[in-house]
Amino acid sequence: MNCNCHSLDHINGILDHQDVYLDFEESDEKLTWCSGCGNYGIQKAVFRALTLENIPVKDAFFCYDIGCSGNESDKHGGNTIHGLHGRVLPLAAGAVLADHRKKVIATAGDGATFSEGINHLVHTIRNDYPVVFVLHNNENYALTTGQASSLTREGQKMNASPDGVFAAPMNACHFALSLNATFVARSFSGDVKHMTAILQQALRHNGFAFVEIMQVCPTYNKTTSQEWFLERIKYLEEQTEYDKMNIDEARKVSQDLEENITMGVLYDNPVGNFIERLPQRRDKQTTLVEEVAPHDVTKLLATFR
Numbered sequence: 001m002n003c004n005c006h007s008l009d010h011i012n013g014i015l016d017h018q019d020v021y022l023d024f025e026e027s028d029e030k031l032t033w034c035s036g037c038g039n040y041g042i043q044k045a046v047f048r049a050l051t052l053e054n055i056p057v058k059d060a061f062f063c064y065d066i067g068c069s070g071n072e073s074d075k076h077g078g079n080t081i082h083g084l085h086g087r088v089l090p091l092a093a094g095a096v097l098a099d100h101r102k103k104v105i106a107t108a109g110d111g112a113t114f115s116e117g118i119n120h121l122v123h124t125i126r127n128d129y130p131v132v133f134v135l136h137n138n139e140n141y142a143l144t145t146g147q148a149s150s151l152t153r154e155g156q157k158m159n160a161s162p163d164g165v166f167a168a169p170m171n172a173c174h175f176a177l178s179l180n181a182t183f184v185a186r187s188f189s190g191d192v193k194h195m196t197a198i199l200q201q202a203l204r205h206n207g208f209a210f211v212e213i214m215q216v217c218p219t220y221n222k223t224t225s226q227e228w229f230l231e232r233i234k235y236l237e238e239q240t241e242y243d244k245m246n247i248d249e250a251r252k253v254s255q256d257l258e259e260n261i262t263m264g265v266l267y268d269n270p271v272g273n274f275i276e277r278l279p280q281r282r283d284k285q286t287t288l289v290e291e292v293a294p295h296d297v298t299k300l301l302a303t304f305r
Helices: 008-016 039-052 088-098 110-116 118-127 172-178 192-204 226-230 247-254 298-302
Strands: 060-064 079-082 103-109 132-137 183-188 209-214 233-235 261-268
Touching: 039 132, 039 192, 060 088, 088 103, 088 118, 103 110, 110 118, 110 132, 110 172, 132 192, 172 183, 172 209, 172 247, 172 261, 183 192, 183 247, 192 209, 192 261, 247 261
Parallel strands: 060 079, 060 103, 103 132, 132 209, 183 209, 233 261
Antiparallel strands: 183 261
């Protein structure tokens, strides 16, 4: 078996004994997330991971979708763009193709990703763009006051589904693995240290890194509370024989969303990302944005007169 994972005690020890300095400036805009929202922990983990990986925020580019997670887009001093609902992944793909030296991090919720934007998720995985994608999974459309999403649990009553959801939920990680994603991981918003360690590995991955964060929504999702998750999550790092390069094992451990919810890097097997596979870019040392230059189009315009 091949296992390159550390125990949780080791991960926590590293974080406890390092000065984690977040080299980003907070804006004057106030966070508007509800008290107890999982987004606070996710935000902290992302910037801790960047710092521990020695990636200055100026060298990262953050792409935000519409939704509660997107409300972070103007709350820090990094390079950010706030796109259309469900369209964050093509936005991120365009950004990394333009400048692959930037670490591109995309963020979206479960509604935007698995309803409006599921087609974009499919092709981003297929092309293996070098993007870190953080899926905020609170199992509902929280920004629009608690409608059910494709990941809301069957039978759960929501504001727009007072009799309960009748369709079975999609399984985010299992879906990504079914498309042969090269990196698939899962963590929990109530464990900042574990999220940080997972995101560090995602930042190192050479290709598309799919990271599902199961998060609490204290306002609109009362079913899967902090306590509910803590009673059910199991850490893959504690399974010393687990082979994270075995996609069949990954698909197996990703399936249970009720009793034993596996957290950790489920699969990590880089094969060379989209940009590296482009034959026309093999001998290029520059980025596309560096190749942009002004050109005199006077003669061209004259041909249309």
